[in-house]
Amino acid sequence: MARRIGTTRALCFAVLVFLPPAVFAAEKQPRPDRDLSNFVLQDCGSCHGMTLKGGLGPPLRPADLERLPTETVAAIIREGVPGTAMPPWKALLTPAEIDWVSQQLKSGTLLD
Ligand code: HEC
Incomplete structure (x- = not known):
């Protein structure tokens, strides 16, 4: 019995920890x-x-990203770089937001 409660608790914990970001990503409006x-x-x-x-990560100024097409920058942001500290962002940012960020990084407008 005690073991079953433990499992239920663990499941509740997992749901609490992992569900909110998914719900957030699905329902939020564009920022x-x-x-x-x-x-x-x-x-x-x-x-x-x-x-x-x-x-910890490389510089992201336009000159640093010159070798990468905008779509490649977007793919890196979306999926991360496996085996490195660069995490995937697709659960937190919509595809439109990722495209927007990629364009801003390529053009350097965030730092104006
Ligand atoms: C926990 C640390 C961390 C965070 C947070 C992080 N990155 Fe990274 N990022 C890295 C690392 C480390 C690399 C280098 C991966 C490699 O070795 O190829 C990287 C690589 C990149 C690259 C490729 C750069 C290149 O010249 O190859 C882009 C683009 C990038 N990150 C964008 C972002 C964006 C946009 C965000 C925020 C939404 C972000 N990163 C957040 C660690 C991070």
């Missing part, structure tokens, strides 16, 4: 650009540097 800019500078910036000049 206003300004909000998304802050998200990139802070969340991505925690690894790539607050001014995207690099840190």
